Amino acid sequence: MAFDYKKEYERYKRYYQSIEPELAKPATRAYTAIIFSFLVVSLFSWYAIRPTMQTIFTLKREITDKTDLDKKMEDKISALIEAQAAYQDVEPNLPIVNQALPVTSDAVRAARQLQALASDSHVTITGISISNVPLAADTGPREEQKIAPNKLTDFPVSLTVTGAYLDIKNFIQGALNLRRVIQIDSMVFSPVRASGTIATNSATPTSTQIKLDLKLKLFYLSSSS
Amino acid sequence: MKILSPSQDNDRDLLLISVFTFFTVTLWVFFEVLKTVKTTTITPQVTQIIVPLSPKIDSQILQTIATKKSY
Numbered sequence: 238m239a240f241d242y243k244k245e246y247e248r249y250k251r252y253y254q255s256i257e258p259e260l261a262k263p264a265t266r267a268y269t270a271i272i273f274s275f276l277v278v279s280l281f282s283w284y285a286i287r288p289t290m291q292t293i294f295t296l297k298r299e300i301t302d303k304t305d306l307d308k309k310m311e312d313k314i315s316a317l318i319e320a321q322a323a324y325q326d327v328e329p330n331l332p333i334v335n336q337a338l339p340v341t342s343d344a345v346r347a348a349r350q351l352q353a354l355a356s357d358s359h360v361t362i363t364g365i366s367i368s369n370v371p372l373a374a375d376t377g378p379r380e381e382q383k384i385a386p387n388k389l390t391d392f393p394v395s396l397t398v399t400g401a402y403l404d405i406k407n408f409i410q411g412a413l414n415l416r417r418v419i420q421i422d423s424m425v426f427s428p429v430r431a432s433g434t435i436a437t438n439s440a441t442p443t444s445t446q447i448k449l450d451l452k453l454k455l456f457y458l459s460s461s462s
Numbered sequence: 463m464k465i466l467s468p469s470q471d472n473d474r475d476l477l478l479i480s481v482f483t484f485f486t487v488t489l490w491v492f493f494e495v496l497k498t499v500k501t502t503t504i505t506p507q508v509t510q511i512i513v514p515l516s517p518k519i520d521s522q523i524l525q526t527i528a529t530k531k532s533y
Contacts, residue, residue, distance in 0.1 A: 271480075294499050295498050
């Protein structure tokens with residue numbers, strides 16, 4: 238059915254006419270103007286001013302961030318160039334660092350070093366025990382995902398040596414002076430009572446046999462993943 | 463106390479609604495702009511890349527290690 242505006246106007250005319258005297262009042266006119274002003278400002282704030290302000294401040298922030306980023310990148314590039322020069326200077330000494338802190342546990346080599354030190358110090362190793370330790374470095378499935386070793390890991394080593402007092406002292410000093418990074422956790426000294434020894438009147442400390450129980454920690458670098 | 467007519471009462475209510483709408487929208491816009499200003503546009507990956515690097519290598523410690531005995 239088509240909309241017949243004349244008929245509809247006639248029908249609702251009295252409502253329209255009743256608004257007219259109301260709108261003619263000065264108070265109503267003032268109120269209407271103020272209310273619509275507030276509503277229009279709110280509407281434009283939301284749909285026009287807000288996106289514009291956001292764009293302006295996003296761009297300003299981006300400029301500040303990028304300027305700061307550029308400066309930091311420049312600093313980092315300079316630092317990298319300096320680091321490369323410094324690395325080239327110390328490159329011949331890098332195998333020494335690797336010996337001090339290997340990238341694998343290198344337990345066999347460590348045991349060999351302790352044995353050589355014992356031999357040098359004229360003491361006898363009567364027992365050596367190394368706990369569970371990975372003998373080789375972890376190899377990931379993909380080469381490009383490998384992470385450089387960066388975590389300091391340790392494994393305990395228990396060692397029992399016997400020898401004269403001075404030799405034991407030399408052995409401990411030698412262990413502290415080893416290139417491989419070692420930490421002595423505990424030392425237990427006890428005299429050795431050998432059967433069939435001849436007692437003498439002049440028992441000097443140098444001739445006394447001492448048993449030394451050492452608990453060591455040996456360090457190496459491992460991947461933190 | 464002055465008694466308001468029903469039409470004046472309506473006008474006052476509408477005015478209050480429009481004023482509150484205006485203040486709500488203004489505060490909303492203000493806080494959105496503030497959030498935009500405070501939020502960085504640099505990604506965490508880039509932040510990780512620009513971590514400062516010290517190019518100094520302690521050569522003294524290398525010499526100390528070199529003096530230590532190795533078998």
